Amino acid sequence: MNLANLSPLAVLLPILGAALAFLLIRHHTAQRVVSIGILSATLLLECLLLISVWDGGTTSVTLGGWLPPWGVVLVVDQFSSLMLVVSTVVSLAVLIYATGQGMADGDQEAPVSIFHPTYLILVAGVSNAFLTGDLFNLYVGFEILLTASYVLMTLGGTGPRIRAGVTYVVVSVVSSVLFLIAIAMIYGATGTITMADLAIKLAELDQGTQNLLHVMLLVAFGIKAAVFPLSFWLPDSYPTAPAPVTAVFAGLLTKVGVYAMVRTETLLFPGDTLNVPLMVVALLTMIVGILGALAQSDIKRLLSFTLVSHIGYMVFGLAMSSVAGLGAAVFYVAHHITVQTSLFLVTGLIERRGGSSSIDRLGGLAKLSPLLALLFFIPAMNLAGIPPFSGFLGKLGLLQAGVELGTPLAIVLVVGGVVTSLLTLLAIARVWNRAFWRKPEDAEYPDPVLKTPGNVGVLPRTMVGSTAGLVVFGVALTVFAGPLFKVADGSAGIMLDRSAYIHSVLGDSVVVPPLAQPDETQNDQTPTDDARDG
Amino acid sequence: MSINLTLLIVMGVLYACGIYLILERSLTRVLLGLMLLANATNILILSTGGYAGLAPLFSKETNPETYNDPLPQALILTSIVISFAVTAFMLGIIYRTWVLARQDEIQDDLEDVRVAKTPSFDAEDDAIVPLETSEFAVTPAGPANPEKQDATETPNTATTQEGGSA
DSSP states (O other): OOGGGGTTHHHHHHHHHHHHHHHTTTOHHHHHHHHHHHHHHHHHHHHHHHHHTTTSOOEEEEOTTOOTTTSOEEEEOHHHHHHHHHHHHHHHHHHHHHHHHHHHHTOOSHHHHTHHHHHHHHHHHHHHHHHBOBHHHHHHHHHHHHHHHHHHHTTTOOHHHHHHHHHHHHHHHHHHHHHHHHHHHHHHHHSOOBHHHHHHHGGGSOHHHHHHHHHHHHHHHHHHHTOGGGOTHHHHHGGGSOHHHHHHIIIIIHHHHHHHHHHIIIIISOSSTTHHHHHHHHHHHHHHHHHHHHTOOBHHHHHHHHHHHHHHHHHHHHHTOSHHHHHHHHHHHHHHHHHHHHHHHHHHHHHHHHSOSBTTTOOOHHHHOHHHHHHHHHHHHHHHTOTTSHHHHHHHHHHHHHHHHOOHHHHHHHHHHHHHHHHHHHHHHHHIIIIIISOGGGSSSOOGGGGSOOOTTTSOHHHHHHHHHHHHHHHHHHHTHHHHHHHHHHHHHHHHHOHHHHHHHHOTTSOOHHHHHHHHHHHHHOHHHHHHHO | OOOOHHHHHHHHHHHHHHHHHHTSSBHHHHHHHHHHHHHHHHHHHHHHTOSOOBOOOOOTTSOGGGBOOHHHHHHHHHHHHHHHHHHHHHHHHHHHHHHHHSOOBOOOOHHHHHHHHSOSOOHHHHSOOOSOOSSSOOOSOSOHHHHHHHHHHHHHHHHHHHHHHO
């Protein structure tokens, strides 16, 4: 039996779980058991999927009885299944954390019991976006996860959350409309929305039309991924949400945008037509994002800015369109999902322990709660890219690929990447020095909580445990970086080659290389033409 | 592919009005703008389906050429449902804003305002470092002038630090 036939369950299980959790809205314990159980089952299934494609290979499942060029297909390859596993590990950890928080705070009020069903729907949307091989289905996946995220963002309906939620909803809806316009245009131009079919048919269009469709898709995904000129909504809206919600948003939602950008760049519009603008955008994202982080005094906002900044690394890897660059970008996405989420979870713990997430009010946490300090220190150093950790390995891979490419712009980006890494260290060190190392009395407005010793009752074991689990998972990415990099590079090779993807969806009889190969050589031979057109 | 000019003009007008409205500060107008944008996009999808034809109900006698393309209509249905859900949610949020703040305008972010107001002078980095960095109080003995300077400088930095962050 082909394991990939089970892949629809990665979407269906969370949706069914959401329905069940919604029915159990009055039974909090049963609701918790159901949602954690369902998510664990989904994770197990996705691990099986990852193992089945571990050594390469792409499989697709046709849904609804319509054959591929017309019907919806789900495609399982190394990249999509790797993203699935990492995202579900992270969402499971956050769910356990949120459950612990709910149990500690006594979530008896009605609004909070909506959390579990909505959260599962969010996971279903993310899985759908990762798995789908159909452009409109990708739009539906985005809408599922966005609609769930609107609800999670405004959970409880307090003033600041509603204010932030409005910005978030309006920006997301505008980006979805742009995406839908792009889909309509693509359908009008080619008569298909199956991605594998598009990969063949888009290449037949003239260059101007291709560029228009390409840019429209990238702008729509760029808003979701928070790439520089389109990133201003993110630090404004994420920090006000509840800690677990911010954590899962920071980890997953922008990466779904990055994932869609990767598929656009590799499958739909291969070649290097837009590589130069993408590299410029990547550089600006890194630098502007991290400079924003340095100005912040609230840890959540600071982390949101580092999130924007580090999206730049992934776009950089993507823009190189080489196996080394793309592989490093894939690795970096996996690393960044884990690290960014664990940092936001730790910030939630800091807020509970210290009474605030502002570094003007915190102090002396290293002495008060050494465990918390350790939990913060490891992912923080990982984010900044200090040698033993996966952040360092990912950045090293990107920088090596950049040096290998050797164009002046790539070298500028390599320098920019190093500077961003150092500035991240500076931003993180600022948090460390103020919140953890200085005496509580030195804080500008110390919270009285900082005077009481011990963590008893303040930090529930489930919350600390799930955070620690995620931190350990992040360290495991370092320990198993070798095999992980192998899979990442393998997936990059498959994605750049495209033929495995297209064959698995449309059957082996479809002729891919004559369409893909001349396209690449054409671009290689006539860079001057492209420059003149641009 | 024949083009329906009326549809295109309607679509253009809807896009123009929608974009104008989402640039407003009032939330209700933003919502109306989003609805117009969604509907304009639906018309765009409809027009990609090509010429108007028969409803795609299969019968053996009909020439396949005379059918309308059913796929854009399926896409429109999906997008109508999605925009319906988003509109309902936005209405909920707008009502909540009204309940909380008695206005339906987008508010400024407090933290953004704080960062914008922060002077380029940073108390921690830019303040004049006191000459005497030890934690012990400066002894009042010594010549009159340096003592005065010391005594005014140490409390000064403390106040600027507080003032800068407040």
